[in-house]
Amino acid sequence: MDLKLKGKAILITGASKGIGLALAKYLAAEGANISVCARNAEEVAAAVEAVKAFGVKAYGAAVDVKDAASLTAWVDNSAKVLGGVDGFVSNVSAGGSAADEAGWAANFETDVLSAWSTVQAVQPHLEKSTSPSIVNISSTAALEAFAGAVPFSTFKAAMLNYFGNLSNVLAPQGIRVNSVCPGPVFIKDGAWDQIKTNMPEVYESTVAAIPMGRMATAEEVCVHVALLLSPISSFTTGTNIVVDGGFTKRIQY
Template identity: 35%
Template sequence: MDLRLRDTVVLVTGASRGLGAAIAVELAAEGAYVVAAARSRDGLREVEAKGDGRISAVEADMRDEAAVAGLVEKVVERHGRIDGLINNAGIAPAGKFVDQDPQVWKDTLAVNVIAPMLLAQAAGRHMIAQGGGRIVNIASTTGLRGKPVLVGYSTSKGAVIRMTEALAAEWASKNIQVNAIAPGAFVTEAQKAVLESPELLRRRVAKIPAGRMADPAELVPLACLLVSPLSSFTSGATFVVDGGEVGKL
């Protein structure tokens, strides 16, 4: 199927590894021009090298509001427009709630909520002016069901889902679609501690009806579809990709 992504322009954050890197590479393979943003210079170089000239990298720390606010302008300066935004960057510091420093929460909300808000706002201005666009927020199943020792992360992802719904309603008349994806357990560096411990891995997989963790490639097609013109009547939805885990709860 032709997703009609050729020569569209998409900004992907958290694109130096994991889900963000996989999404960026596939978008480029579909013919899009991708601006990949992340903190890791080395990771961005690897992703850029896989883009056949269609991926350009920009270093940015999502905790730096000034840097985040300027990302969209860099995309527009480079390509003349922005058709899609995928807010993928996120952090998930674990710890017992009673002992957590408030700064941990401030950093989590800065990366997981404030940065996507600033990027959506900046991208939205251009999308309204150019007649439309698509925003995809990568949330989490923990935004649907709270998780112990990830209280701050769960809170932030719940906020992202509500923002998705409200913004979709506000911008529907502007031909801007806003959706979210809530991934479950994927084989990425974020799950390194689980993947390196046979016992933790066994316990984690036991909670998933599909009986395994997912490969990033299993989320990529959905992300590409939601940022393509083919999803022009899909907005305000949160798509769960978790092997049936939330449905079992």
């Protein structure tokens, strides 16, 4: 299926590794031009080169997403290099921060405020696109009790509410807004790979709770993000797609 993403300009936060990097490559393989940001300059440079290998335009910058000015500069420079903005993927997260005051602050500033700041910066560019779309990368941890009363789950749930309401606010401008909630995703050297090594009992018990008997691959998440970014999903907005192999037990109405 042709997703009609060739030539589209898509920005992804936190895309130097993990799902973000996998998504950058996946979209580049579809012909999209990609801009990435992350904190580590060397990793950003490597991600840009990996994207360019697909024969598309690529741009990247080392950005602390807690710095709104740096985020805005990255967005504006991305638009200049790529010739506009058609899609934005809010992917960056502080991850499983400690459940102390510092951890709550880190997740709030990284997961919540940075997403809001980037939306403010990218909206004027998206309004010029013929097929603008925003996709929020959330987590099944936002949907059910998981790992205790921790900031990651709390703010992921909050952002589902934010982006869900944003879909109604931006619909008159033709900007679609959706979310994707991955369950556990196994990526080499990623969080679950580290858990498998250091806390094998946690890893095994988590896999045992997934009816399909394994964790997702990054590509199995990417395909849904790509579809939501695609112009062929032109009437889909305000939705949340759960990609978890049956890990969450609620009935999806």
